[in-house]
Amino acid sequence: MSHDHAIIVYFEGWINSLEPIHRLSEQLRELLDSIDGAVFDGHEIALDGSHGTLYFYCDNAKELWGLIKPTLLAADLIKCKEAMLRLGKPGTDAEEIIINLP
Template identity: 30%
Template sequence: MEEHAVIVNFDYGSTDLGALFEVETRLEEAIAAADVGDYDGNEIAVDGSDGTLFMYGPDADALFAAVRETLLKSACLSNVRVSLQYGPVDDDDVRRTEFALKE
């Protein structure tokens, strides 16, 4: 099975991660309901200024479709930028699509 990725970079602006953890729960639920992959976790700056979310599955487009609305409706995330990777993340030759999802 080929591994694709959806990597989401965002601005957060707080050291209180409660709202982010709620978003992660909704992402996990959406991915499981659509059966399109796995939510792998986050990296968040120590000062809470920004972060990254990591999701993996066999089809980056299907995975993004499953989480798109959750990301759009998450008020705690701003300046959301998405990278869809159509192959292993450590392969520099895979096709990537990057775009801004919301300000």
């Protein structure tokens, strides 16, 4: 599988412990274990713990978004603010969809 699509999720939240992001990461990995054609590639967190990014690669970003969105919105201590769905290979003129989250 080529995983040409991507989802990048931006979150906020005062993270004084890595436990909430590790718990969310484990939930996402368990969810994606049963989905062919998708991978959770991890996260980045600002040094001050104020914000971060989650990375997903897949064959169909719109379909994967529908599956992961409930888990992301239910995360404790982390507020997902925006998601960018890239519908094609990096370095191309692939369509990008920006989703603002409540």
